[in-house]
Amino acid sequence: MTIARTDDAGIARGARALVVVPDLGAGGRRSGEARLEEAVGLSAAISLDIVGAEVVRVRSPRPATLFGTGQVEVLAATVAGHEAELVVVDGNVSPIQQRNLEKALGAKVIDRTGLILEIFGERAATREGTLQVELAHLDYQASRLVRSWTHLERQRGGFGFLGGPGETQIETDRRLIRDRMAKLRRELEGVKRTRTLHRSRRQRAPWPVVALVGYTNAGKSTLFNRLTGSDVMAEDLLFATLDPTLRAIRLPGHDKVMLSDTVGFVSDLPTQLVAAFRATLEEVLSADLIIHVRDISHADSDAQAADVEEVLGTLGVRSGGPDAVPMIEAWNKLDRVDEDRRAALVAEADRRDDVVAQSALTGEGLERLITAVADRLTAAARVHRIQLSSSDGEGLAWLRAHGTVVREEASEDGTTRSVDVRLSDVDRRRFEARLAVRT
Structure with a gap:
């Protein structure tokens, strides 16, 4: 699955894009210019044609459009002047804000979350990565099913089940998304169990x-x-x-x-x-x-x-x-x-x-x-006293390879061997896990 070509954003490689960073003036770790540079880099990562990029100061975010009325008008003129097909907003945009901005700007709008999902969707190469991206995308997409029939029409064909207008269709879409997400989670659980098994083998x-x-x-x-x-x-x-x-x-x-x-x-x-x-x-x-x-x-x-x-x-x-x-x-x-x-x-x-x-x-x-x-x-290796069977040559070889043997002493009856070895705590746990597996 390649989200960049099939999701609700309808983004295609080479699409003419305007990148906008809303500066809410709330401080933060980065300046608006630094955020703009990164947003442009993220957009370029899926080969968008960046025709314009700017920071927009937002003093009071509007629930309906995020930006103020005058700012929306200026952005609409910029979109028209650049013939932009897409506006990338480097921030969180609610479903209602997305719908209203799309109407006002005459272009598709995608927020930071959607953009990063696009990139991950294009980069996923393994079965696990593909499953993870689709699950994340569906979780995001589920919140975008707002009561805007034209918005849903633009989603037609996304994953092969997003359909036409009507409240019944919205509920159907939500149910299908939930079912698909449940299936993906089950598949990922299987992948996780396999990964955990491989990890436990490595730890042993x-x-x-x-x-x-x-x-x-x-x-x-x-x-x-x-x-x-x-x-x-x-x-x-x-x-x-x-x-x-x-x-x-x-x-x-x-x-x-x-x-x-x-x-x-x-x-x-x-x-x-x-x-x-x-x-x-x-x-x-x-x-x-x-x-x-x-x-x-x-x-x-x-x-x-x-x-x-x-x-x-x-x-x-x-x-x-x-x-x-x-x-x-x-x-x-x-x-x-x-x-x-x-x-x-x-x-x-x-x-x-x-x-x-x-x-x-x-x-x-x-x-x-x-x-x-x-x-x-x-680092932090310390001397541990470990009891081994005299026949456990493999265990002794392991300790010599991964630690410094300070002292060895066989028992009087010759059945066991006491080994003082300098090991890290991590290697000590590995050695104990090895013994647990063998028993």
């Missing part, structure tokens, strides 16, 4: 997992390719990666580490997508270490980092505390900053044990990152 295996997270276009996939020698899609494009990818790498002191590349985050990520992609993003929850990749050259790098941490918080990834997943910040795109700033960033990173300044593109700082990741994976 002797390999730690490192997850790359970050704001979209921060350079995660470029870093992933650098570390793994893979060719995962890595372009200067928002949401270039959608489906998670796992590859094995070798690090100092670790024969095998699983590296996971995940979907990029974005500010105001639609709640429908957070919910739908929870099973995929749970890869982060099971990681032994998170690398938070930041585009340190971006003017809004701090705001982007805050957005990533916010999404991680909704997923249950806690910062600090004994149960928190350890995290390293990779200050990426060092090649894009001037010499003075580069020197300052490297100096600051060198003062911290949770930050590495680097460039995935040029390889600068990559060795420092590899060392930091390897050290962090073996």
Whole structure:
């Protein structure tokens, strides 16, 4: 399924689009100009022809149209002057506001949530990703079934069941959407069980997992390719990666580490997508270490980092505390900053044990990152006393491979062996899980 060609927005590649950012003056992490730049980037990600882009100051949002009467008139003139087919509003637009704006502007209107759904729909490559996007889209679309017969007529053919005018048809559409969503949730539960099974197998295996997270276009996939020698899609494009990818790498002191590349985050990520992609993003929850990749050259790098941490918080990834997943910040795109700033960033990173300044593109700082990741994976290791059967040579070999054996002592009768081994708590739990599976 490719939502960009079939959803209620009726968006086609190359459509002439006007991008509008409503500035509500409520503060926030970003300026209107920064939001406009990102909104244009999001629109370009589905190959829209951006014919105009502007920030509109909204002092008092109107329930019917969001913008004031005079602003709507100016926008209508701009749409007509540019012959725009689509208006992208970088914010939340209610179904009533969407309908009224479409009438007033004479063009299709889509809000930020709809736009991001468009992008995800175009990027989904796996069965799981497709199911997740369709579920999120239907959840969003269900709220758009307002009593506007012409609006419903424009939806005809969306998923093959959105039909013609009449209140009865609206109720039919709602029922069909609910039924389809229930079916998708059942299918995703099956996918989730499979993913959980695979994850539990990995946790029983002797390999730690490192997850790359970050704001979209921060350079995660470029870093992933650098570390793994893979060719995962890595372009200067928002949401270039959608489906998670796992590859094995070798690090100092670790024969095998699983590296996971995940979907990029974005500010105001639609709640429908957070919910739908929870099973995929749970890869982060099971990681032994998170690398938070930041585009340190971006003017809004701090705001982007805050957005990533916010999404991680909704997923249950806690910062600090004994149960928190350890995290390293990779200050990426060092090649894009001037010499003075580069020197300052490297100096600051060198003062911290949770930050590495680097460039995935040029390889600068990559060795420092590899060392930091390897050290962090073996950090907090302490000596554990483990009892083994004397015949369990495989268990002893595992302990030697993943820890430092300090002392071995056989029992008097020779049936058991006491092993003092320096292990991380994560590896200790892995070893115990291995024993549980065998018994």
